[in-house]
């Protein structure tokens with residue numbers, strides 16, 4: 001569930017993957033707090049889309065996309081139960097159209113889409129499959145993959161700490177903040193589907 005939480009709340013990029021943190025993947029910066037969140041549901045899918053307009057370009061995007069000082073960004077999330085997530089993510093030169101910017105990859109834009117599938121292995125471990133769709137030129141591929149590996153390591157670090165906190169205090173309550181709306185909807189949806197499944201099983 002922590003992986004689904006993580007991927008339904010992509011504002012964490014502004015904090016966890018922040019360039020101000022030592023050794024960070026630097027794909028975010030604190031100014032990304034001031035983005036726009038659009039949350040919705042389409043059937044049993046939960047959508048939580050973050051977009052940013054004219055923010056200082058986070059360092060890693062700047063380097064990989066050959067971007068200037070200001071950029072428009074998008075980090076989108078569609079959760080399809082029980083545990084599939086589609087996450088387009090990228091930054092493009094400010095004012096060039098965001099996700100629709102016609103600028104080439106590595107020349108004013110850097111973006112990709114993660115298709116992710118989580119399936120539990122045991123009570124306390126999980127498989128996590130991630131497919132990265134991109135249109136990067138060949139010379140950017142190793143750098144893009146390195147960025148994704150660094151981001152994954154930061155997410156795993158945070159999720160292990162969450163698990164340790166839950167183990168110490170199993171009755172501990174999560175305290176949602178307004179930007180958690182995507183996570184809350186996803187968890188509500190999963191509760192409902194589990195209840196419906198239990199009712200069917202009698």
Ligand SMILES: [Fe+2]
Pocket residue numbers: 006012013016017151155
């Ligand atoms: Fe992350």
